[in-house]
Amino acid sequence: RMAGSPNQNPEQIARDAIDAQLRAAGWVIQSKDAINFHAGQGQAVREYTTDTGPADYVLFVDGQPVGVIEAKKETLGQNITVVEDQTADYSAAKLKWVQSTGVLLPFLYEATGVLTRFTDQRDPKPRSREVFSFHRPETLRGWLAAGRSLRARLQDLPAIDSTGLRDCQIDAITHLDASLKAAKPRALVQMATGSGKTFTAITSIYRLLKHARVRRVLFLVDTRNLGEQAEQEFLAYTPTDDNRKFTELYTVARLTSSHVPADAEVCISTIQRMYSILQGRELDASAEDENPAERSDRRREPLPVAYSEKIPPEFFDLIIIDECHRSIYNLWRQVLDYFDAFLVGLTATPDARTYA
Secondary structure: OOOOOOOOOOOHHHHHHHHHHHOOOOOOEEEEOOOOOOOOOOEEEEEEEOOOEEEEEEEEEOOOEEEEEEEEOHHHHHHHHHHHHHHHHHHHOOOOOOOOOOOOEEEEEEOOOOOEEEEEEEOOOOOOOOEEOOOHHHHHHHHHHOOOHHHHHHHHHOOOOOOOOOOHHHHHHHHHHHHHHOOOOOEEEEEEOOHHHHHHHHHOOOOHHOOOOOOEEEEEEEOHHHHHHHHHHHHHHHOOOOOOOOHHHHOEEEEOOOOOOOOOOOEEEEEEHHHHHHHOOOHHHHOOOOHHOOOOOOOOOOOOOOOOOOOOOOOOOEEEOOOOOOOOOHHHHHHHHHHOOEEEEEEEOOOHHHHH
């Protein structure tokens, strides 16, 4: 919870927490009366003047306004969505001292210091989603340089080439395409044992990297053995529309230490290792030998997660969760919810736990 002295009002407590989150995400907080566009990668300018009144924060990258944050006191709680129209008004407002281009500011946030919601106005059907924290300035710069948002690029997925695919694999990929195009945050792929779940997932990943320019994918497992098996399948995979292997086209890294290669398009990791990476700790490989949900000393409550500068929430665009029925999501939920990514579960045994 946020700490505040008794004489601080709720708005100020919220602002202090938002300031701390912005600084952690690499933003330099500035006053509208003393803006230095050369300080840091991006600037969050408080109480910036617009023609509809002062915006709580306007975000600048490379001297250009790119986003707006509407700060609200924490008592709004989950009802923060009621202020989205207000944020959208600011995004369309004319900013003082900045030449108006007539283009909406693309990145909108509503925040209480406890809860943060985000909307990318470049999406085909813009709608807000909860995020762990603010995106980094270099992330917003990269998103703008890409031109169209990820959810817009997902509309570019072509019809599937069925060469070499079984009917159940075609069915899974087709339905996953539709789910992603509809911007649904979670999907569950149910395929029988032996029907080629990993092969199907790699086919989808290849399509998403090539046609939707997905930046980075996490393939998440719960034992080292499963991670090694997945890595072998990536090494063996050759797409139907290219005679080069997947690993010649894209960099695949199975994580075996706290080092995460920034150039890897696909990272394979156990959930245990990803949690330790977010904690900034090394993990003994023996901790990856058994499924953590089956350990006798397993925890009873979900593991806490804090912001990591090295692996920010936007690090992965897509997370594939292998064997998701084995309660990866139950005790490790925060590790997955930390990321601002599409979540896709793979399972052969759908039951109440899997759906939950």
